[in-house]
Amino acid sequence: MRPETEADLAEIIKGAAGPLRIQGGGTRDIGKPVDGALLQTGGLTGVTLYEPGSLTLVARAGTPLAEVEAVLDAEGQRLPFEPMDHRGLLGRDGVPTVGGMAASNVSGPRRIQSGACRDYMLGVRFVDGAGTVLSNGGRVMKNVTGYDLVKLMAGSYGTLGVLTEVSFKVLPKPEASACVLINDLSETEAVEAMSRALGSPFDVSGVAHLPVGVDGAPVTMIRVEGFAESVRYRSGRLAALFAGRDVTVETDPERVAAGWRYVRDAEPFHAAPGDVWRLSVKPSDAPGLVAASGALQAIYDWGGGLVWLLMPVASDLRARLGGFAGHATLVRGNEDTRRALPVFQPEPGPVAAISAGLRARFDPRGILNPGIMG
Amino acid sequence: MEMPVPNPAILARKEAIIAKLRGCVPTDALIWDEMETRAYECDALTAYRCAPLAVVLPATTEEVSAVLKVCHAEGVPVVPRGSGTSLAGGALPTADSVVIGVSRMNAVLETDYDNRIIRVQTGRTNLSVTGAVEQDDFFYAPDPSSQLACAIAGNIAMNSGGAHCLKYGVTTNNLMGVTMVMMDGTVFEIGGAHLDAAGLDLLGVICGSEGQLGVVTEATLRILHKPEGARPVLMGFDSNEVAGECVSDIIKAGVLPVAIEFMDRPCIEACEAFAKAGYPMCEALLIVEVEGSEAEIAEQLALITDIAKRHNPVELREAKDADEAGRIWLGRKSAFGAMGQINDYMCLDGTIPVSSLPFVLRRIGEMSKEYGLDVANVFHAGDGNMHPLILFNANKPGDLELCEAFGADILKLCVEVGGCLTGEHGVGIEKRDLMAHQYRPEDLEVQMAVKDVFDPAWLLNPAKVFPLAASEGRRVVQVAAE
Numbered sequence: 001m002r003p004e005t006e007a008d009l010a011e012i013i014k015g016a017a018g019p020l021r022i023q024g025g026g027t028r029d030i031g032k033p034v035d036g037a038l039l040q041t042g043g044l045t046g047v048t049l050y051e052p053g054s055l056t057l058v059a060r061a062g063t064p065l066a067e068v069e070a071v072l073d074a075e076g077q078r079l080p081f082e083p084m085d086h087r088g089l090l091g092r093d094g095v096p097t098v099g100g101m102a103a104s105n106v107s108g109p110r111r112i113q114s115g116a117c118r119d120y121m122l123g124v125r126f127v128d129g130a131g132t133v134l135s136n137g138g139r140v141m142k143n144v145t146g147y148d149l150v151k152l153m154a155g156s157y158g159t160l161g162v163l164t165e166v167s168f169k170v171l172p173k174p175e176a177s178a179c180v181l182i183n184d185l186s187e188t189e190a191v192e193a194m195s196r197a198l199g200s201p202f203d204v205s206g207v208a209h210l211p212v213g214v215d216g217a218p219v220t221m222i223r224v225e226g227f228a229e230s231v232r233y234r235s236g237r238l239a240a241l242f243a244g245r246d247v248t249v250e251t252d253p254e255r256v257a258a259g260w261r262y263v264r265d266a267e268p269f270h271a272a273p274g275d276v277w278r279l280s281v282k283p284s285d286a287p288g289l290v291a292a293s294g295a296l297q298a299i300y301d302w303g304g305g306l307v308w309l310l311m312p313v314a315s316d317l318r319a320r321l322g323g324f325a326g327h328a329t330l331v332r333g334n335e336d337t338r339r340a341l342p343v344f345q346p347e348p349g350p351v352a353a354i355s356a357g358l359r360a361r362f363d364p365r366g367i368l369n370p371g372i373m374g
Numbered sequence: 375m376e377m378p379v380p381n382p383a384i385l386a387r388k389e390a391i392i393a394k395l396r397g398c399v400p401t402d403a404l405i406w407d408e409m410e411t412r413a414y415e416c417d418a419l420t421a422y423r424c425a426p427l428a429v430v431l432p433a434t435t436e437e438v439s440a441v442l443k444v445c446h447a448e449g450v451p452v453v454p455r456g457s458g459t460s461l462a463g464g465a466l467p468t469a470d471s472v473v474i475g476v477s478r479m480n481a482v483l484e485t486d487y488d489n490r491i492i493r494v495q496t497g498r499t500n501l502s503v504t505g506a507v508e509q510d511d512f513f514y515a516p517d518p519s520s521q522l523a524c525a526i527a528g529n530i531a532m533n534s535g536g537a538h539c540l541k542y543g544v545t546t547n548n549l550m551g552v553t554m555v556m557m558d559g560t561v562f563e564i565g566g567a568h569l570d571a572a573g574l575d576l577l578g579v580i581c582g583s584e585g586q587l588g589v590v591t592e593a594t595l596r597i598l599h600k601p602e603g604a605r606p607v608l609m610g611f612d613s614n615e616v617a618g619e620c621v622s623d624i625i626k627a628g629v630l631p632v633a634i635e636f637m638d639r640p641c642i643e644a645c646e647a648f649a650k651a652g653y654p655m656c657e658a659l660l661i662v663e664v665e666g667s668e669a670e671i672a673e674q675l676a677l678i679t680d681i682a683k684r685h686n687p688v689e690l691r692e693a694k695d696a697d698e699a700g701r702i703w704l705g706r707k708s709a710f711g712a713m714g715q716i717n718d719y720m721c722l723d724g725t726i727p728v729s730s731l732p733f734v735l736r737r738i739g740e741m742s743k744e745y746g747l748d749v750a751n752v753f754h755a756g757d758g759n760m761h762p763l764i765l766f767n768a769n770k771p772g773d774l775e776l777c778e779a780f781g782a783d784i785l786k787l788c789v790e791v792g793g794c795l796t797g798e799h800g801v802g803i804e805k806r807d808l809m810a811h812q813y814r815p816e817d818l819e820v821q822m823a824v825k826d827v828f829d830p831a832w833l834l835n836p837a838k839v840f841p842l843a844a845s846e847g848r849r850v851v852q853v854a855a856e
């Protein structure tokens with residue numbers, strides 16, 4: 001089923017006899033496998049409003065992300081949260097859509113500075129499990145009118161409703177960028193260095209550490225963006241913070257962009273066999289957790305707050321880590337593993353009760369991607 | 375403003391309820407004497423007052439939980455309260471309610487510069503959060519004008535903003551975790567020093583829920599290193615339209631100032647008379663602030679003033695030093711105080727698309743003539759969050775009602791042009807009955823369904839946010855169950 005209007009989508013959901021498997025572009029196959037009739041949103045397309053002077057863009061949920069990015073690019077603007085492209089990691093093809101990105105709250109390295117996808121979502125329209133068309137938020141940057149269901153829909157993986165339209169706050173694209181590279185730090189040293197960079201006044205927009213860089217040796221990456229002079233100044237000051245280390249500054253825009261795409265899309269794991277887990281933790285906890293995980297390889301993003309782990313197939317990462325503050329998601333694993341292990345971090349009792357209560361209210365028949373967030 | 379009739383059964387059981395609350399908190403933390411509860415009869419929306427049944431001032435999450443368990447068992451409504459600076463009547467009690475004030479819960483629980491977080495009890499004031507880290511050159515970004523007084527509790531409940539949110543975001547973008555006590559006393563932890571929710575983004579819903587989902591007792595907040603410097607430039611224009619175009623051009627040029635503040639002539643005149651900041655007398659003033667090192671500031675200001683010059687400003691004044699910067703901000707920061715000097719006023723808070731600014735200002739001017747009430751406009755122009763201040767005379771019979779009707783018309787206009795009723799102050803009781811202009815019945819219904827899940831008996835912060843008619847069924851069920 002691939003409706004082309006919101007009204008048709010609502011009719012389909014209203015008339016559904018059983019569970020629905022909701023798909024945008026099908027590029028982010030994350031979560032417990034869902035058994036249900038396929039419902040695609042790819043027919044709901046089009047940028048419905050774009051006002052560069054108001055920093056606002058509204059698009060239907062099935063609009064290809066690339067189309068939105070092209071429209072923004074023509075005005076020198078962008079989605080600030082740098083959404084990851086999951087295709088390489090998950091071995092999928094297809095076309096990422098706005099709705100898929102929003103429903104899984106997908107952000108990238110700039111999340112540490114600018115915020116996540118959810119922070120830039122201003123409004124949503126969606127169809128709930130009863131087939132009712134609903135809206136929340138709007139198209140303006142500041143809005144506290146009623147409860148913020150926009151955030152609730154971000155990252156709800158289709159379980160509360162099927163998004164039909166999303167409005168975003170967008171930002172200007174900076175004129176220049178540079179990346180300070182520090183070579184050969186241990187993981188603990190790297191997290192300390194990243195923390196220093198993030199705790200500086202130099203407004204860094206990305207901080208990552210690859211224990212195994214492209215040439216096989218560890219490299220720590222610190223990005224700054226802005227006007228050319230300012231980028232030169234801040235990258236210089238940052239490099240000076242780490243004087244005594246093996247530091248270089250990359251200023252070639254193509255190379256800077258490629259380096260951050262490598263981190264954003266977890267490229268080192270694309271061809272590597274194994275499961276891939278995503279850990280969200282307190283940055284200073286990261287090296288210890290990586291050691292405890294027995295991972296084959298790790299990538300640190302967000303100054304250590306986000307860790308990608310390449311794990312032997314079917315290993316229960318959470319069991320290896322014991323109790324920890326934060327959460328772990330099995331992003332890539334075969335169907336058997338995803339059925340056997342919780343994909344998302346199990347929630348403590350009171351939180352689980354609220355989540356279940358919300359799902360029961362938004363989707364009383366339990367037909368929208370049932371169980372996907374288990 | 376219509377409020378629900380207090381539940382007589384609760385009023386009649388006052389003594390018994392007080393006796394139970396005594397077991398929850400130390401003696402000095404329970405107030406029920408009618409003279410003393412009056413101190414809690416309103417927030418900053420002073421036109422509406424109602425003393426509560428009792429006030430408790432707990433010191434810990436456990437005490438909050440104990441109090442809520444009693445209220446839950448007794449079916450007593452609860453009004454959470456921070457510092458009482460809400461402009462929307464968000465903390466207005468009902469006569470049958472217990473106010474839980476978190477003002478004594480003001481400790482810093484943890485400061486962690488390596489991970490850039492601070493954990494506080496929510497009674498702590500906004501400014502004193504920054505105060506706890508500024509000796510180490512860190513700050514907490516959201517900065518409501520009321521920051522000296524307002525508490526993090528209220529900031530979270532209202533998702534408060536501030537002058538610098540164009541760059542740093544509002545409360546929800548800087549809040550990483552909370553400890554919240556639900557109406558039945560269950561303590562609920564969500565988020566922490568890590569980013570983003572594990573499952574559904576409940577933190578995102580709690581922030582901005584106006585005290586209707588739980589009592590928030592602790593919060594983990596993101597802190598940032600201060601920029602090397604900051605400097606404002608002041609520009610005057612001879613029409614609101616031109617000033618509006620200038621804002622739009624600055625944004626399109628790719629500069630992201632930390633603040634763009636807008637004041638119109640009535641506001642400039644009042645501020646000037648009050649604070650003597652040396653503002654030029656013109657139709658519209660913009661204060662644009664940028665941050666960075668000296669050279670970075672100079673570069674951005676050069677770009678901004680170039681754009682401004684294309685719009686023929688009547689005044690263009692760059693702050694040369696901290697003193698001049700202070701003077702530029704002085705008038706803006708005292709705007710509300712200045713208006714208060716000359717009149718009673720009502721402060722609105724609608725948001726509009728930045729592109730509609732000139733149209734909306736013109737319409738407000740026309741309506742001002744129709745209603746015969748003056749309006750001064752001061753607002754965060756970069757994000758379209760307007761603060762029209764309607765001047766009225768509280769002692770003149772009928773003036774408040776006239777002012778409210780005018781205010782409602784302005785807010786409806788905001789919605790009509792694609793904006794919303796409130797950008798940062800919240801709905802409270804003030805805009806409750808206007809909600810139907812922004813949301814269809816089913817859109818309100820789904821929001822109420824969220825409250826059903828967190829607070830099935832609808833005891834938390836009664837009669838706020840939703841039109842009374844819309845929430846009636848739920849509230850009636852609750853009273854009938856008594």
Ligand SMILES: Cc1cc2nc3c(=O)[nH]c(=O)nc-3n(C[C@H](O)[C@H](O)[C@H](O)COP(=O)(O)OP(=O)(O)OC[C@H]3O[C@@H](n4cnc5c(N)ncnc54)[C@H](O)[C@@H]3O)c2cc1C
Pocket residue numbers: 417418453454455456457458459460461463464465476496517518519520523524525526527528529530531532533534535536537584585586588589590591710798799800835
């Ligand atoms: C002069 C002035 C200037 C202002 N400027 C701004 C501004 O620039 N930006 C802005 O956004 N606002 C502004 N405000 C509005 C106000 O200061 C904010 O809404 C503030 O966040 C309220 O905080 P408070 O602690 O005073 O909350 P209160 O007024 O005590 O309560 C506000 C709401 O929070 C709820 N609440 C309080 N404590 C808790 C808790 N522990 N758990 C759950 N819910 C709770 C209450 O029930 C109520 O609904 C201004 C107000 C004034 C008077």
